[in-house]
Amino acid sequence: MTSLSQHYMSLTQDGTLIADPAQIAALPEFERVHDALLQPVKKGLFRKAPEPPKGVYFWGGVGRGKSMLMDLFVEHLDGIPARRVHFHAFMQEIHAAMHEVRKSGVEDAISPVAADVAASVRLLAFDEMQISDITDAMIVGRLFEALFSAGVVVITTSNRHPDELYKNGLNRDLFLPFIALIKERMVVHELVSPTDYRQDRLGGQQVYFTPVNSDARKAMDAVWDDLAGGPGTPLILKVKGRDVELPAFRNSVARAGFHDLCGKPLGPADYLTLAEAVKVLMIDGIPSLSRSNFNEAKRFVTLIDALYEAKVRLICSAAAKPEMLYVEGEGTFEFERTASRLREMQGSDWGQ
Structure with a gap:
């Protein structure tokens, strides 16, 4: 052998x-x-x-x-x-x-x-x-x-x-x-290597897919296959006695739907723990945000802040470009920073 x-x-x-x-x-x-x-x-x-x-x-x-x-x-x-x-x-x-x-x-x-x-x-x-x-x-x-x-x-x-x-x-x-x-x-x-192979695989590739449709889903699936290298399994994080579940996880890459992360009563501690546990996060189906889903929008802002500070690589599908995700309702001014961060996190050198 x-x-x-x-x-x-x-x-x-x-x-x-x-x-x-x-x-x-x-x-x-x-x-x-x-x-x-x-x-x-x-x-x-x-x-x-x-x-x-x-x-x-x-x-x-x-x-x-x-x-x-x-x-x-x-x-x-x-x-x-x-x-x-x-x-x-x-x-x-x-x-x-x-x-x-x-x-x-x-x-x-x-x-x-x-x-x-x-x-x-x-x-x-x-x-x-x-x-x-x-x-x-x-x-x-x-x-x-x-x-x-x-x-x-x-x-x-x-x-x-x-x-x-x-x-x-x-x-x-x-x-x-x-x-x-x-x-x-x-x-x-x-392991002392100057090369970040995961970053290289993402270099120059699209990481923000809009609108949310079958093409975006196929593109997200392709990225998952490339980075994770196989089917994922759920990852459950313990945060102050509670369970925070990521539906799919493999090789430090996690994937979840928008509702999994922002449609539930999660807070800063949950998102900080998530950001510590994963190196790449894929979010499917970020919707248009407004006063009708204000709580979800606030959680999304908190989530992006945690990912940004931890230098987690973000790949997502969304209903609109970052600047057009939240265009009416309370908090639109504050969301401008989130939109800016979403743009910055699309850069090929992000997370280095």
């Missing part, structure tokens, strides 16, 4: 990928984990199970190919029990599983939940590890300690160095042991 490096080079030779020195430099870490997991586990009364290999914490800028490399690795695992999942989605599953376990009267819900996870996989591949919720921050250390003790190997991508996780978070001192655990049980590898 070909190695991951050989497979990567074959993809560059047929034009599927562009050879990137930073990506090539990361491949040995994947191969180290792969080769260690392929070693047979010796069983017997006096034979101690081999120490599992250290995992890998890949971090670096947006669009450098971290998720793509991890996907190649998982596809190349030769039947090793593994799961590739977005970190936010995994933590939501953990919270739900702990809730169910507590119903049986168990006080320490983390141990049985971690045991169930460890029984099903030898490797967990997380995309986009970041901690913004205090409930995640307070359990993740014990959870991962239990997974590591059970021999589970973890590979994760992140846009932040481990030292930057949960930065300025509430009770962060209690979170610091988890950072130490990452450094102990995982190799921290920075």
